[in-house]
Amino acid sequence: MEKRIGIIGAGVAxxxxxxxxxxxxxxxxxxxDRTADGIARARLPNTAAHFAVTLERERLLGVDHWPxxxxxxxxxxxxxxxxxxxxxxxLRRPSRAVDHRIYVPLLMEDFAAxxxxxxxxxxxxxxxxxLTQRFDLVVVASGRGALAEAFAPVAxxxxxxxxxxxxxxxxxxxxxxxxxxxxxxxLSPGHGELLEMPILTFGGMASALxxxxxxxxxxxxxxxxxxxxxxxxxxxxxxxxxxxHYPQVYHRIDPSSFDLCAAxxxxxxxxxxxxxxxxxxxxEGKFAIAAGDAHCTVDPLLGQGANVASHSAIVxxxxxxxxxxxxxxFCERIERxxxxxxxxxxxxxxxxxxxxxxxxxxxxxxxxRNQPLCDEFTNxxxxxxxxxxxxxxxxxxxxxxxEQGAQAAGAAA
Amino acid sequence: MEKRIGIIGAGVAxxxxxxxxxxxxxxxxxxxDRTADGIARARLPNTAAHFAVTLERERLLGVDHWPxxxxxxxxxxxxxxxxxxxxxxxLRRPSRAVDHRIYVPLLMEDFAAxxxxxxxxxxxxxxxxxLTQRFDLVVVASGRGALAEAFAPVAxxxxxxxxxxxxxxxxxxxxxxxxxxxxxxxLSPGHGELLEMPILTFGGMASALxxxxxxxxxxxxxxxxxxxxxxxxxxxxxxxxxxxHYPQVYHRIDPSSFDLCAAxxxxxxxxxxxxxxxxxxxxEGKFAIAAGDAHCTVDPLLGQGANVASHSAIVxxxxxxxxxxxxxxFCERIERxxxxxxxxxxxxxxxxxxxxxxxxxxxxxxxxRNQPLCDEFTNxxxxxxxxxxxxxxxxxxxxxxxEQGAQAAGAAA
Numbered sequence: 001m002e003k004r005i006g007i008i009g010a011g012v013a014x015x016x017x018x019x020x021x022x023x024x025x026x027x028x029x030x031x032x033d034r035t036a037d038g039i040a041r042a043r044l045p046n047t048a049a050h051f052a053v054t055l056e057r058e059r060l061l062g063v064d065h066w067p068x069x070x071x072x073x074x075x076x077x078x079x080x081x082x083x084x085x086x087x088x089x090x091l092r093r094p095s096r097a098v099d100h101r102i103y104v105p106l107l108m109e110d111f112a113a114x115x116x117x118x119x120x121x122x123x124x125x126x127x128x129x130x131l132t133q134r135f136d137l138v139v140v141a142s143g144r145g146a147l148a149e150a151f152a153p154v155a156x157x158x159x160x161x162x163x164x165x166x167x168x169x170x171x172x173x174x175x176x177x178x179x180x181x182x183x184x185x186x187l188s189p190g191h192g193e194l195l196e197m198p199i200l201t202f203g204g205m206a207s208a209l210x211x212x213x214x215x216x217x218x219x220x221x222x223x224x225x226x227x228x229x230x231x232x233x234x235x236x237x238x239x240x241x242x243x244x245h246y247p248q249v250y251h252r253i254d255p256s257s258f259d260l261c262a263a264x265x266x267x268x269x270x271x272x273x274x275x276x277x278x279x280x281x282x283x284e285g286k287f288a289i290a291a292g293d294a295h296c297t298v299d300p301l302l303g304q305g306a307n308v309a310s311h312s313a314i315v316x317x318x319x320x321x322x323x324x325x326x327x328x329x330f331c332e333r334i335e336r337x338x339x340x341x342x343x344x345x346x347x348x349x350x351x352x353x354x355x356x357x358x359x360x361x362x363x364x365x366x367x368x369r370n371q372p373l374c375d376e377f378t379n380x381x382x383x384x385x386x387x388x389x390x391x392x393x394x395x396x397x398x399x400x401x402x403e404q405g406a407q408a409a410g411a412a413a
Numbered sequence: 414m415e416k417r418i419g420i421i422g423a424g425v426a427x428x429x430x431x432x433x434x435x436x437x438x439x440x441x442x443x444x445x446d447r448t449a450d451g452i453a454r455a456r457l458p459n460t461a462a463h464f465a466v467t468l469e470r471e472r473l474l475g476v477d478h479w480p481x482x483x484x485x486x487x488x489x490x491x492x493x494x495x496x497x498x499x500x501x502x503x504l505r506r507p508s509r510a511v512d513h514r515i516y517v518p519l520l521m522e523d524f525a526a527x528x529x530x531x532x533x534x535x536x537x538x539x540x541x542x543x544l545t546q547r548f549d550l551v552v553v554a555s556g557r558g559a560l561a562e563a564f565a566p567v568a569x570x571x572x573x574x575x576x577x578x579x580x581x582x583x584x585x586x587x588x589x590x591x592x593x594x595x596x597x598x599x600l601s602p603g604h605g606e607l608l609e610m611p612i613l614t615f616g617g618m619a620s621a622l623x624x625x626x627x628x629x630x631x632x633x634x635x636x637x638x639x640x641x642x643x644x645x646x647x648x649x650x651x652x653x654x655x656x657x658h659y660p661q662v663y664h665r666i667d668p669s670s671f672d673l674c675a676a677x678x679x680x681x682x683x684x685x686x687x688x689x690x691x692x693x694x695x696x697e698g699k700f701a702i703a704a705g706d707a708h709c710t711v712d713p714l715l716g717q718g719a720n721v722a723s724h725s726a727i728v729x730x731x732x733x734x735x736x737x738x739x740x741x742x743f744c745e746r747i748e749r750x751x752x753x754x755x756x757x758x759x760x761x762x763x764x765x766x767x768x769x770x771x772x773x774x775x776x777x778x779x780x781x782r783n784q785p786l787c788d789e790f791t792n793x794x795x796x797x798x799x800x801x802x803x804x805x806x807x808x809x810x811x812x813x814x815x816e817q818g819a820q821a822a823g824a825a826a
Binding site: 001285324329333339389392393395403 | 414737738740741742752753802805812813
């Protein structure tokens with residue numbers, strides 16, 4: 001059986017899939033809408049953490065270019081300033097963030113050096129018919145543009161029709177790292193959330209700040225401030241909001257050196273979460289597979305996007321290598337293998353953006369005094385399906401609390 | 414969390430689930446519409462083979478009452494008399510059939526002896542509300558009656574609205590066993606199929622004959638013959654049809670001793686295959702789970718019913734024991750774990766009852782001269798999801814043939 005694979009998109013999903021296929025000697029072509037240089041020079045595309053499960057895949061793919069422990073972080077600091085709560089969850093294995101404008105061009109280079117073909121062209125739905133002539137299987141691994149929309153949203157898993165948060169993400173200088181080095185997750189109920197993360201940028205280590213702002217809340221203005229109109233006012237406003245809502249982060253900032261790393265190191269907008277059908281019947285026995293953001297788009301709050309994309313890419317890659325037909329059963333096998341993780345990420349992220357049920361509030365309070373609970377929650381960033389087993393209903397959250405209570409009582413006895 | 418489990422039905426699904434729960438010290442009640450005596454005295458309920466995967470579960474449950482190898486069989490004999498083809502597939506581990514009127518009462522006794530509660534009462538949909546008061550979870554494990562119909566059929570997996578075959582199943586004396594002892598699967602294209610199987614009956618080992626008859630074919634009359642109206646005519650007709658359509662079986666029959674083992678050792682009718690939703694939301698946070706025939710009913714041709722029921726029972730049992738809530742996520746986890754096997758059995762059975770695509774005919778021909786292929790097909794009776802990976806599309810069947818061809822060439826080289 002011929003297996004010529006066409007991959008649309010050079011994000012984590014497209015690259016990990018392409019590299020996996022080349023590692024197994026298969027014909028793989030990545031079609032991307034910009035050159036590697038264009039990607040490197042573009043505006044900040046995201047602030048993506050790669051959790052340990054993803055770093056492990058990068059090692060297996062031979063593209064772990066950043067093994068230096070100084071580039072990693074080992075914990076999540078949680079803070080709820082309004083309740084004067086601050087606590088830490090430790091990761092069993094570290095995480096790492098690298099600006100994707102560094103990461104993607106380098107992995108494109110790896111892919112090409114290993115015999116992968118890269119073509120620069122903007123693809124639309126009208127191109128699918130032509131692509132099915134060239135390839136035995138087309139994988140759409142780009143969430144941007146109309147190609148992703150060819151995969152219908154699954155209504156049961158796509159409860160929102162608009163973004164749940166307006167976002168400001170930027171790479172900043174002047175933020176002192178936490179000790180131990182970690183990502184901070186801070187909540188300002190009614191206004192939003194802040195994710196602060198050490199990240200490798202073109203200029204070395206810096207801080208990614210991701211402000212998730214609630215419509216009508218005090219932080220919403222951040223999503224609409226324009227740095228290029230007045231850098232000074234932009235920075236002053238960000239500092240003012242940090243001081244008011246996220247003092248634990250503000251206290252680590254040196255105002256005199258606090259600024260964007262560069263003028264285009266900022267991204268604003270919003271993400272409508274969606275889970276799409278994973279496969280598209282193109283007729284004549286051919287199918288297209290969706291991966292990454294084309295399959296499932298999540299709000300960036302929990303940093304699940306890149307990790308789910310990488311998981312999905314390897315599942316798709318393994319099935320391509322192992323299976324004997326690219327038929328409906330092939331699509332079904334892929335869907336079955338990746339669904340738990342994809343849905344876990346999507347549902348968990350959606351849950352955290354809603355008004356928390358009382359059991360979730362209790363869990364957060366309990367985490368502040370219960371290290372094993374907090375550590376499990378933190379390590380589950382690698383395994384969103386396990387987190388969902390814990391959080392899928394008030395009964396489950398209550399059971400988690402009870403289990404921890406029982407263990408604490410046992411340890412005390 | 415309290416886990417009082419109510420199980421409706423004492424077939425393989427209900428009994429294996431109940432026994433599994435008792436093995437794990439859990440509160441389990443089986444509600445059945447007849448006493449064990451009533452079941453033992455009833456008309457033949459089915460002719461169910463238990464494949465090795467099911468026998469293994471019976472060993473683990475401590476209810477393998479028939480370990481004697483003489484009661485087992487070790488191969489499937491296939492015959493296509495019209496093409497003068499006869500060939501054998503060997504089972505890696507033996508299968509066994511015991512009349513369920515022996516099997517079920519004995520396992521009910523085991524269940525009761527191990528602390529399981531048995532209640533004799535006929536349950537309907539109107540009883541569900543009352544049952545949810547008594548039990549934390551209700552499992553409907555009986556395909557008979559309106560309770561199963563409370564679980565909606567899944568249209569995509571339930572393509573047929575009526576039986577694909579009219580059936581005559583009976584336990585017979587006077588059929589000499591094959592050598593080696595095996596089940597025979599015979600095809601009479603356009604007329605039907607015959608499954609002949611060694612089975613332990615009240616009178617010792619005998620032969621189950623299951624005639625699957627095509628509407629309008631020469632065998633259809635068998636489904637409507639009434640033994641009680643004229644035993645002699647019944648037997649004469651069965652013999653005549655065997656001689657014409659299934660000579661390989663007919664030649665092993667001693668007409669002078671050929672008869673039903675007993676007057677009620679016969680079952681006629683037809684099965685409309687259906688896959689139902691596996692869970693039912695009963696409101697107030699309670700759910701009912703469907704298992705066995707309530708979940709998935711298959712035509713008996715491939716003997717998948719009992720085996721899928723047993724698999725499903727253990728999946729449900731494990732999730733009951735391990736999980737912390739009987740919520741929608743619990744139902745989803747069960748569905749995920751058992752779906753592949755259940756759907757594999759259902760789809761494969763449905764496929765074998767259709768006019769075969771040319772690739773399937775080629776596969777059957779190839780099996781007659783290719784032992785590894787035939788053995789894999791035969792052993793896959795234990796793993797219908799693997800069989801479906803082989804048979805789900807013409808491309809897959811062709812790939813299986815190609816793979817076998819390649820291996821044969823390799824072996825010859």
